[in-house]
Every structure is written in C-alpha cells, then in structure tokens.
Amino acid sequence: MNPTIIRLTARALLGRRRVLLLLPMPIVLIGLTLLGVSSEDEYVTPSDWGPLVFSNLGLAVILPLTALIVGSSVLGLEIDDGTITHLITKPLPRSEIILSKLLVAWLVTTGATALPLAVAAVIAGSGTLAVGLVVGTALGALAYSALFLALSVMAKRPVAVGLIYIVLWENLLVSFVDGARVFSIRQHATTIADAIGDTPLISSTLSVPTALIMVSVFVVAGTVGATRRLRSFALTGEAN
Numbered sequence: 001m002n003p004t005i006i007r008l009t010a011r012a013l014l015g016r017r018r019v020l021l022l023l024p025m026p027i028v029l030i031g032l033t034l035l036g037v038s039s040e041d042e043y044v045t046p047s048d049w050g051p052l053v054f055s056n057l058g059l060a061v062i063l064p065l066t067a068l069i070v071g072s073s074v075l076g077l078e079i080d081d082g083t084i085t086h087l088i089t090k091p092l093p094r095s096e097i098i099l100s101k102l103l104v105a106w107l108v109t110t111g112a113t114a115l116p117l118a119v120a121a122v123i124a125g126s127g128t129l130a131v132g133l134v135v136g137t138a139l140g141a142l143a144y145s146a147l148f149l150a151l152s153v154m155a156k157r158p159v160a161v162g163l164i165y166i167v168l169w170e171n172l173l174v175s176f177v178d179g180a181r182v183f184s185i186r187q188h189a190t191t192i193a194d195a196i197g198d199t200p201l202i203s204s205t206l207s208v209p210t211a212l213i214m215v216s217v218f219v220v221a222g223t224v225g226a227t228r229r230l231r232s233f234a235l236t237g238e239a240n
Contacts, residue, residue, distance in 0.1 A: 002096050068163070143185045153229040
C-alpha cells in the first residue's frame with residue numbers, strides 16, 4: 001500500500017459533498033432504536049423491533065448504501081474527471097493503487113456504519129450485539145468496498161449497477177431464493193454479527209464458516225478484478 005495515495009484519497013473523499021449523504025442514515029438508525037426501546041412493554045419485545053432496525057435497516061440498507069457511495073468514489077471520481085492519469089503515469093504497481101483505495105473505502109465505510117450500529121446496540125441494552133455488529137459490519141464493509149471499487153473501474157455507471165445489486169439481489173431475491181443468500185454480503189455480515197451477539201435482536205441463516213469464506217471470495221475477486229481492469233487503462237484514463 002502507498003501512504004501518499006491513502007492520505008490523498010482520504011482527504012479528497014472526506015472533502016466532497018457526496019460524503020454528506022452518509023450523515024442522515026445513522027441518525028435515523030439511532031432514532032428508531034430509541035423509539036423501539038421506549039415502546040417496549042408486555043406486548044412489544046426487542047425481538048419485534050430489533051431485526052427490523054439492525055438487520056433490515058442497518059445491515060440491509062445503511063451498510064451497502066454507505067459502501068456504495070464510498071467505494072464508487074475513491075477511484076471512480078478520478079476516472080470521471082480524468083485525474084486518474086496522474087496515478088497511472090507514475091511507476092506504481094496497479095495492485096498498490098487498488099489496495100490503497102480499498103483500505104480508505106473500508107475504513108471510512110466501517111467508521112460510518114459500525115459506530116452508529118454499536119451505539120444503537122448499546123442503547124438496546126446488548127453490549128455483545130454491539131461487538132458482533134462491529135465485527136460483522138467491518139467484514140461486510142470490506143466485501144462491499146471490494147465489490148463496489150471493482151464496479152467503479154468496470155462499469156460505466158457503477159452507482160446504478162450497485163443499486164441494482166443491493167435492491168434486486170440483497171433485498172429481493174434472497175427473500176425468495178434461499179440459495180441466493182450464500183452470495184449475499186448482507187447475509188454474511190448478519191451471520192457474523194449474530195454469532196457473536198447471540199440475541200433475539202438479530203438472526204441469520206448461514207453458517208459462520210460459509211460467511212467467512214464468501215467474504216474472502218468477494219474481497220479477493222473484487223481486488224483482483226479491479227487491479228486487472230486498471231492495468232488496461234490508457235494514459236487517457238479510459239480502458240483499452
């Protein structure tokens with residue numbers, strides 16, 4: 001990895017207006033958690049509202065959308081405005097560029113999602129779930145970041161393609177086809193969080209080994225795919 005690329009990427013990413021889109025989602029998550037806790041009585045239990053907030057909102061919406069915004073920006077915006085030529089004209093291995101960009105995307109996505117999810121879990125009274133959500137979100141963020149970083153160099157409209165994946169695959173197809181869950185990053189993150197948290201606030205259907213293996217597959221495939229694609233870029237900033 002290259003410290004200079006990491007520093008410049010983080011500065012450019014956090015200085016863009018697009019990052020402001022990340023702010024409302026954690027606020028909504030914590031607000032709904034407070035509402036759920038305050039509404040608990042003999043008829044409303046944590047298992048009634050917990051999965052909706054932590055799984056259906058936190059891990060199914062906030063995590064992938066944050067990863068999409070960040071992952072498609074760390075390199076995609078440079079491709080769009082042509083400044084990618086400043087990188088590819090330097091004697092730097094393409095893998096070094098991709099890994100540096102991936103690290104920034106992963107850290108920013110994890111920070112923007114794991115922290116509010118952990119806070120929400122603590123508000124709900126489950127410290128173990130907070131730990132589980134941090135670990136699950138971190139691994140899910142890594143897989144999502146690798147996927148969306150690869151899309152940013154492979155697709156003309158990576159955000160649109162990413163949204164299709166999130167909506168159709170992650171939130172629709174997995175509801176009807178059990179086998180699709182194996183290829184769902186959301187399910188991988190949920191499985192890991194559930195295994196550590198072990199509370200009725202969240203539930204999963206995959207095994208932990210399956211989740212860990214598939215996260216590794218997404219990370220390796222995304223990183224290798226992005227690296228190979230970047231090698232095909234000409235000095236104009238466009239793929240040959």
